[in-house]
Amino acid sequence: MQHQEMLHFFATLFGRDRRLQPRHPCRLRVTLGVPGRRSPIGGTIRNISTEGFLFTPHGQMGFVPAHAVRLTVGEQSFAAQVQQRSAHGLHCRFVRPLSQEQLAALLRLSGAEAAEEVEPA
Numbered sequence: 124m125q126h127q128e129m130l131h132f133f134a135t136l137f138g139r140d141r142r143l144q145p146r147h148p149c150r151l152r153v154t155l156g157v158p159g160r161r162s163p164i165g166g167t168i169r170n171i172s173t174e175g176f177l178f179t180p181h182g183q184m185g186f187v188p189a190h191a192v193r194l195t196v197g198e199q200s201f202a203a204q205v206q207q208r209s210a211h212g213l214h215c216r217f218v219r220p221l222s223q224e225q226l227a228a229l230l231r232l233s234g235a236e237a238a239e240e241v242e243p244a
Contacts, residue, residue, distance in 0.1 A: 144172040149233035153178070155213070156193035163195065166212070171229060173221045175203070179212035191218070196229060
């Protein structure tokens with residue numbers, strides 16, 4: 124067994140973070156489309172990787188079953204699957220992992236949004 128595989132095995136065995144891709148903290152305003160809902164849920168991505176993201180809603184989310192959702196960021200849209208719901212929000216996995224370029228673009232956009240929030244009026 125190679126070193127990376129062993130690390131993954133033990134991390135899984137002992138209940139640590141099992142993600143193979145690093146999560147990047149961010150504050151990215153998005154909408155989450157849920158099948159069966161008329162309007163999307165507005166919220167913020169708190170962390171993201173090429174594999175998935177944590178979505179925190181702006182206000183009450185209501186029931187969101189563990190199924191397909193559509194993440195929209197500006198003009199871009201990504202298919203995702205709800206993996207878990209927690210006190211922090213929805214933990215989602217991208218149906219098709221992001222490329223490094225897509226991830227970098229979203230992180231740049233997140234940085235621009237964060238700068239807008241702190242600028243004095």
